[in-house]
Amino acid sequence: MGYTSIEKIINNNLKTDLVRANDIVTVNVDRVMIHDIFIPFVADKFEEMGFTKIWDPDKVVLIYDHLVPTSRVEDVRHFQIGDTFAAKYGIKNVHRSDGICHQLMTEAGYVKPGDIVFGTDSHTTTYGSVGAFSSGVGYTEMAAILGTGQLWVKVPETIKVIIDGKLPENVMSKDIILRLIGDLGTDGANYKALEFTGSTVANMSTASCMTIANMAVEAGAKAAIFTPDEKTAFYCSVSLNDVPEISGDEDADYIEEIHYWAEDLVPVMACPSSVDKIKPVTELLGTPIDQVFIGSCTNGRLEDLEIAARILADKKVADYVKLIVTPASREVYKQAAKNGIIEALTKAGAIITHPGCGLCCGRSGGILSEGERVVATNNRNFLGRMGPPSVEIYLSSPAVAASTALAGHIALPEL
Amino acid sequence: MKIEGRIWVLGDDIDTDIIIPTEYLALKSIEDMKKFAFSPLRPELAGSIRPGDIIVAGKNFGCGSSREQAPEIIKSLQVSCVIAKSFARIFYRNAINNGLLLIENAQLPDVATEGENITVSIGEFAEYQGVRYELSPLPRNLMEIIEAGGLVAAMRKRNGLE
Numbered sequence: 001m002g003y004t005s006i007e008k009i010i011n012n013n014l015k016t017d018l019v020r021a022n023d024i025v026t027v028n029v030d031r032v033m034i035h036d037i038f039i040p041f042v043a044d045k046f047e048e049m050g051f052t053k054i055w056d057p058d059k060v061v062l063i064y065d066h067l068v069p070t071s072r073v074e075d076v077r078h079f080q081i082g083d084t085f086a087a088k089y090g091i092k093n094v095h096r097s098d099g100i101c102h103q104l105m106t107e108a109g110y111v112k113p114g115d116i117v118f119g120t121d122s123h124t125t126t127y128g129s130v131g132a133f134s135s136g137v138g139y140t141e142m143a144a145i146l147g148t149g150q151l152w153v154k155v156p157e158t159i160k161v162i163i164d165g166k167l168p169e170n171v172m173s174k175d176i177i178l179r180l181i182g183d184l185g186t187d188g189a190n191y192k193a194l195e196f197t198g199s200t201v202a203n204m205s206t207a208s209c210m211t212i213a214n215m216a217v218e219a220g221a222k223a224a225i226f227t228p229d230e231k232t233a234f235y236c237s238v239s240l241n242d243v244p245e246i247s248g249d250e251d252a253d254y255i256e257e258i259h260y261w262a263e264d265l266v267p268v269m270a271c272p273s274s275v276d277k278i279k280p281v282t283e284l285l286g287t288p289i290d291q292v293f294i295g296s297c298t299n300g301r302l303e304d305l306e307i308a309a310r311i312l313a314d315k316k317v318a319d320y321v322k323l324i325v326t327p328a329s330r331e332v333y334k335q336a337a338k339n340g341i342i343e344a345l346t347k348a349g350a351i352i353t354h355p356g357c358g359l360c361c362g363r364s365g366g367i368l369s370e371g372e373r374v375v376a377t378n379n380r381n382f383l384g385r386m387g388p389p390s391v392e393i394y395l396s397s398p399a400v401a402a403s404t405a406l407a408g409h410i411a412l413p414e415l
Numbered sequence: 416m417k418i419e420g421r422i423w424v425l426g427d428d429i430d431t432d433i434i435i436p437t438e439y440l441a442l443k444s445i446e447d448m449k450k451f452a453f454s455p456l457r458p459e460l461a462g463s464i465r466p467g468d469i470i471v472a473g474k475n476f477g478c479g480s481s482r483e484q485a486p487e488i489i490k491s492l493q494v495s496c497v498i499a500k501s502f503a504r505i506f507y508r509n510a511i512n513n514g515l516l517l518i519e520n521a522q523l524p525d526v527a528t529e530g531e532n533i534t535v536s537i538g539e540f541a542e543y544q545g546v547r548y549e550l551s552p553l554p555r556n557l558m559e560i561i562e563a564g565g566l567v568a569a570m571r572k573r574n575g576l577e
Binding site for chain 2: 024037038041045048049050051067072074075077078120121122136137138139140141143144147152186187190191220222274361362363380382383384385389
């Protein structure tokens, strides 16, 4: 019997061929990500556990993003604790204002195809886009990894998702993952891996794959996985020879196979306040909105800002609508400035903010007020996420978000 | 081992942003945060929970963000266990690591009424209004972490500190 992608990665890690789904194994961790919100708790637990050194400081990446720039007086404490911890235990990979953790981990080259990576954030599934087995853990578990370099995992079963064909012009990878979450439900992939394949996937940019992998956790998934190819090798700056063979075998044991024809997909949105409340945009047209947010680790990359700039070129954001654009990293910001994207968005009336999590985690950059409605390109629309519980959050692709900002109400992208 | 307590009933998909909203995550300690537990959904709940109470919930309890403060706060409120139809993955691991007992049962949450009492015989059955609901025991490696008192205690032992 063949192996799924995740089974292959774990077998490689343990230098065996005996590991199968549902086995409980202890893996050797290739890299970890810790961000600003949780570093005080990680540091505390690490020392409480009695560890005196980190297993391999070079494998640790500390990223400040949720609190950059600060919005409350108590925020700086997180940086102080992080900086002290890094200095004490020899962590050199520290990013203080370079952007969102899940953007930097792949963009800055910390994750390679075949790696096993854990992070103190649920959207750590994002790195499955470059063929890594990556998942979120709590700060206590992260402290244990720092001391031991290992973690127990129950090898997940895999749901295979096949998407074939050519996407319509106004449909983005965000619409694919939203549709999948709507079909599976918020716990439909609980404890499982989602393996993505098919011709549409093979033709997708790494950035688009990141959008899908990022949101896998919203269906309850432990991991998302894409087969690394030449595009991945180029993105990760590795030679194709160094990319491990981890494509899922035809005769592997998948617990479910789901197939989509790309031509059948349409722009969709996740309605308040659950990520699986999916409706086609055509059913929501004309809904008035107060704010649009384009950014986050889900959709804050160059291709996302580029499509927004294309839609808004030489036009103006609707009166009374606040359009907030937050690039996912300093690198994206620089490229967007170079390509005229920032200028085009600014001319159209967008408010551009510094790369970071911003509004997505409800800390800064456009907190909403009682009864307001926002269309956002991030990954969660839970109650109270971006302001008081009465705020309604609709999730969408950047194309739908930009079209909505233009119209002043929910609108279909015309591309 | 048996535990008994008054129950609080919550619905499906109770996410960790509800259990503890992001705006409180920069407070210094769990003690400071716990009064805001469940506030977007039930602002009065945190103040009403008494030691030994039990939370009963629907499917996918603890979904969303990995914030470990969520199970830590529930434990600090001295809730003795959470009974739900299913638990989200990261919350499940975090709860075990903090010694918070989680019990999966598909039927109980549909019949439970807030304010009533439940008795749990861990790993065997839960008894509510005279009816017994069968429970499956946790996997051995997880029971060991709970029995050790959580992951910190287990690691301290490993490092020769207990």
